[in-house]
Amino acid sequence: MIDPTRIVSLPDVHASRLGNTREIRVYLPPGYMREPEARYPVLYMHVGQLALAPRSPTASAWEMHRALDDLIGSGKIREILLVAVEHKPVAGGNEFLHELSAYPVRCLGEDYEHFLVRELKPLIDRIFRTLPEPEHTALMGSSAAGLATYNIGLRNPDAFG
Numbered sequence: 001m002i003d004p005t006r007i008v009s010l011p012d013v014h015a016s017r018l019g020n021t022r023e024i025r026v027y028l029p030p031g032y033m034r035e036p037e038a039r040y041p042v043l044y045m046h047v048g049q050l051a052l053a054p055r056s057p058t059a060s061a062w063e064m065h066r067a068l069d070d071l072i073g074s075g076k077i078r079e080i081l082l083v084a085v086e087h088k089p090v091a092g093g094n095e096f097l098h099e100l101s102a103y104p105v106r107c108l109g110e111d112y113e114h115f116l117v118r119e120l121k122p123l124i125d126r127i128f129r130t131l132p133e134p135e136h137t138a139l140m141g142s143s144a145a146g147l148a149t150y151n152i153g154l155r156n157p158d159a160f161g
Helices: 064-073 109-127 144-155
Strands: 007-015 020-027 042-045 081-085 137-140
Touching (some): 007 109, 020 064, 020 109, 042 109, 109 144, 137 144
């Protein structure tokens, strides 16, 4: 079981253009507390409420903290931070869709992109010991969040590698 102090919760992070707040959970790699001078690459993962440990006994989750601990422990990847960005289901997948999407919905992708690039990333870089350059910063998502990953990454090469 992961040390609960290695998953930090940032409750009520405000997304100005979306007009809402969301919880951000940050996975800290095993050496984060032991090596106070070390800086880390960052992986931003959409649909963050499913990324780490289940929130209740009946919930499911991807348990990325376990996968990362295994990959780091076996030397397959270097230590990284994982930023799990909570998805707001009220908007459905709309915040993952940009205007060029072929869906007949209100696309909020540019507002979500603004949140990630202009509000959340600077906050994470200020609070945690990150390597903030694009070559050390990645996005991850599946389904509509995978589409958002592609669009946001392509449109922001100065933020994401």
